[in-house]
Amino acid sequence: MTSGKHAALIAAVAIVVAIVAWFAPAGLRVAAVLGAAVLVWRLTSRHGVSAAQDQAKVAPGVPAADVKGLADDLMAATEAECQGGEDELKRTLDLIHNASGTLLNNFNTVYQHVQSQRETALQVATTLGGSGGETDGSLHFSEFILDTSKTLDSFVDSTVSTSKIAMGLVETMETINDQVSSVQEILGEIEAISKQTNLLALNAAIEAARAGEAGRGFAVVADEVRNLSMRTNHFSNVIRSHMNQVYNSMNEAHDAILSVASMDMNFALQSKSRLQDTMARLNRMNREMGEAVLRIDELAGMVRDEVNSAAQALQFQDLTCQLIGQVGLHLETLRQIISSLDLAVHDTDNIASGLPAARQRIQETARTASERTSPVKQEDMQSGDIELF
């Protein structure tokens, strides 16, 4: 082998190592650069060739098999690394895909549950609050409070008013009693008149008997007057008996009405006050519930905003997967570059012309790779521009 071929081989191996170093992870990169430096130093010192002496010939004595072996090892190691990198990128893609799908589902489910919760709360509020104005016949809570309040109010009012009327009735009854008593006094007068009339009739009968035949007609009149007196007395007694019954009945009614009138009205007034308290509390509860429902509605809106924001952030999956695809392309380019070199090194008979050709291929590959633009330029997860044409 000529020294020119050796120089070309050394340069080629150094390029391979440098390329591996360029794409290797940070840790490996240092080791690879050091390796390249050691390799160049060993080959140049052994054969007396300086790296700077581009045109110098490599000293004879380096077996071509060593150089080919080294190139093969490099190729195999690079291939293994590229393959390992691609496998791991694929696993990364799968993991990101699975996790983002699950997260998105979770967020959507949370959103749907919060929406159902909100709808349930609104439904409860509509039913109880009566704000919906439905005509489905269902009783709304606020209407119920109003109805009950009105009914109980009028009940208490009528109880109080009954008591007042009863007190008025007691007075009226007492007036009637007085009048019944005065009727009885008048009946006494009538009885006295009847007695006196009876007495007068008796005297007239005596005077008629004494007048004999001339007084016979008068005796008949005296008899009739006496009859009238007795009938008057009889009617007076009947009236007195009826009046007594009226008097007794009135007394009983008076007592009953008095007991109604003298019932303690405080219980009704206290009930009214308690009822007003209860109704005020129910109204307050109703209002607080309305406020709680509004708050639930507001929170549902906030959850929706957060879920939207999460949905936006979760699109990192699409962006990172495309970037990982780009990393895959870089690995493929690296593989092509190494492969170009490997081909040239194996053709030892034509290496002098093969290396420049390999160099050209590598430059071509590198140029094509540099023209490739990444589809992802985003640097954060802010929402992108929208343009309507």
Next chain:
Amino acid sequence: MAKLVLTVDDSASIRQMVAFTLKSAGYEVMEAVDGEDGLAKAKGRGADLVLTDQNMPKMDGITLIKTLRTLPQYKSTPILMLTTESSDAMKSAGRAAGATGWLVKPFDPQKLLEVVKKVIG
């Protein structure tokens, strides 16, 4: 009847997000995994709006738009690009192909909804 939106994207999570956003607003959503699938589904059922990604296997978004525009059914149907691509050159190519608008990912679900409402009501 609900308007039908066809979402074409090779990323399942983007399809899922678009579907969730639009379905919750009452739209019907049909999904396709790449340009070819999108074309077949668009032919199968007339969509009121097509939302497509650019970089997809088999057929990219711009090719899909060009092909759809040759169909009488899709001559004036709104077609929006939803992609990570944001270069002016790409946008011009999309516009020339017949895209109605260009949305750069990631998208804000609310904004997507506003645009869809604006375009198809």
